[in-house]
Amino acid sequence: MPVKQAMACPQGLEREILRAMHGCMVRFVSALSFALLLALGSPAAAQDGEVPYWASIRVTEVNMRVGPAETYRIDWVYKRKGLPLKVVRRQEGWRLVEDPDGTKGWMLGRFLSLDRAAIVVGNGNAEIRAEGREGAALRWQVEPGVTGRLGDCAAGWCEFDADGHKGFVREDRLWGPGEP
Secondary structure, eight states: OOOOOOOOOOTTHHHHHHHHHHHHHHHHHHHHHHHHHHHTOOHHHHTTSOSSEEEEEOSSOEEEESSSSTTSOEEEEEOOTTOEEEEEEEETTEEEEEOTTSOEEEEEGGGEEOOOEEEEOSSSOEEEESSSSTTSOEEEEEOTTOEEEEEEEETTEEEEEETTEEEEEEGGGEESOSOO
């Protein structure tokens, strides 16, 4: 029975081949890790874009501080999940935000969501209509201060969902649509 013999590499060539293979493997693993980080980015990573941008409160209670660290004094405590905020600055994990009343302070980015929201503003009730136009069927009336999910806006009307009460509200009655 014939026996196959392994070919011998010239001296040192085997070491160079292993070194080259190791370099390729390191580059491959690095590229794969980078791709996974991009694909599995966290909400905080998604908030690392340009400022200003819109955000909303993700939790039922969050502190607004006078500076970007837990050692700074708490200025306000927000108990309003879904409240829209304008993010005007970033510093490490902290976001300088502005609320609908114009109050500014610092919140941890992990307590914010990129989900678009809006709050009804102005005097008197705002109308939620079946379509984005005057004269469309009136579905509900909502008071100033009601918050909801914000959809697309066009021709002065925005899709708005206040706890399942869906329809269209005039854009000028909402704080949160448009460019921040």
